[in-house]
Amino acid sequence: MNNGGLEAAVAPAGGPQPLEWKFSQVFGERTAGEEIQEVDIISAIEFNRTGDHLATGDRGGRVVLFERTDTRDHVGHRRDLEKMDYPMNRHPVFRYKTEFQSHEPEFDYLKSLEIEEKINKIRWCQSANGALSLLSTNDKTIKFWKVQEKKVKKVCSMNVDSTKAMGNGPMVGSSISTNSRQYIANGGCTSNDFSFPSGGFQSLHLPVVTSHETNLMARCRRIFGHAHDYHINSISNNSDGETFISADDLRINLWNLETNSQSFNIVDVKPANMEDLTEVITSAEFHRTHCNMLAYSSSKGLVRLIDMRQSALCDRHSKLFVEHEAPGSRSFFTDIIASISDIKFSKDGRHMLSRDYLTLKLWDMNMDSGPVKTFQVHEYLRPKLCDLYENDSIFDKFECCLSGDGLRVATGSYSNLFRVFGCSEGSKEATTLEATKTPMRRQGLTSSRPLRSLGSSLGVVRRVKGADTSTLDPNGNTFDFATKLLHLAWHPTENSLACAASNKLLLLAFQAITLPSSRINDADAEAAAAAVYIENF
16 A cells, blocks of 8 residues: 555554654755755754653754644643544644754863864753753753743833933933943932933823733753763753763763762763773663663673662673674674663663664563564664765764554664564564655665665765765665664654754654554565564564
């Protein structure tokens, strides 16, 4: 079946129904021929806990906030509608809310190191008194921001004509504009800018302060810095709402949101001799429900779950999740492609999702012998790892995410594509979508077709001047390594995804609509089942 050019995967009887993904919105779209600035490229994206707000960060150090507008008139009935058998006609609608400059470029004079302003991660914090709170970080500094509405106050009902009262002008809030005029002790002004009527004032009245429109104000409450010698790769909020962690290549620090003067080192993998270094920390995440549990991944493809109530540096109080490689399968690229770029916990905290270069792995917290499911994202690239290594594409860091109900997982790929897999028992759902305004491209990435040689196409991924970075996938479709979808986020309560194309400021939200099983024929079911390789342990 070809519904709008998109494929739908079949689910077993009793399992979740397949989804048809529809384009919803785009923000920051460029006109044809308009040059895309480097500072506009999105580098982080995150929904808040309720899904009513969305934040993006870019390489220019800016944070842009979006708010949902389609739930204001249906707040009391939304949960009831979600429980009905038929889908809602409405899809999530977001609008631009505000933006602010979070980080500026800096220079470390002691280390002669330039610190770029690029936002690496954004994490929402618990809201209070109608204000939005979030954490944003670049390579070295974490900032705690509070965004809230403030009414603009203005002084009116003046005795003097406001158009001629140029000495003081209107007052906004508590600030008073100053200039070069000389004022005398009793409050008068030496310059005669006021025009008084010839007969004087018949009566005097007090000025009145009135509230006009409201403006969104972003205020940096705290700055957490000077605690990492290496680049910060991840931050994560604790479920207690009071603490968070920050991780770099060798250390993980624990912070309190109310105290920026000190942090506690809870994980340190730095050896006494740096020549003995064999792995680095690539990502860290707090457990969703247990405030004392956190997990971190390494460049060797392992995930370690630790308990902060005990010594995090002691192996007796940690649990190791690792998939053992098959004998004789080790090569030069084994450790590189095994490096985990992102980890996420499911909403109930029972499962954990990890993403390495070629695969997604779903782990059960009660079973550390191996992943319960493995999803092949672009396995057909394995024979061409040498070309990818020369082009540095093999070091790309893709993020992953889980749906709020835990039934599906998603991750990005090249050519601005992303893949959605069903992870429920017996599910064979595997959908490939393109992050464009018209996501009509069907991608049947089946492993049964012979692989097309990357070297034989015009897009050989080598460092050659003028060489094209595009090639063909196993189905003959153009495959571009210069356009990659690294960042995406799943709405916490609905089947909607927000994607950020890496080469342009593009925000996409897709609506998922349940399809009747009768619209799926056997041919499409076989194609969808072949699009993903799931290994059960």
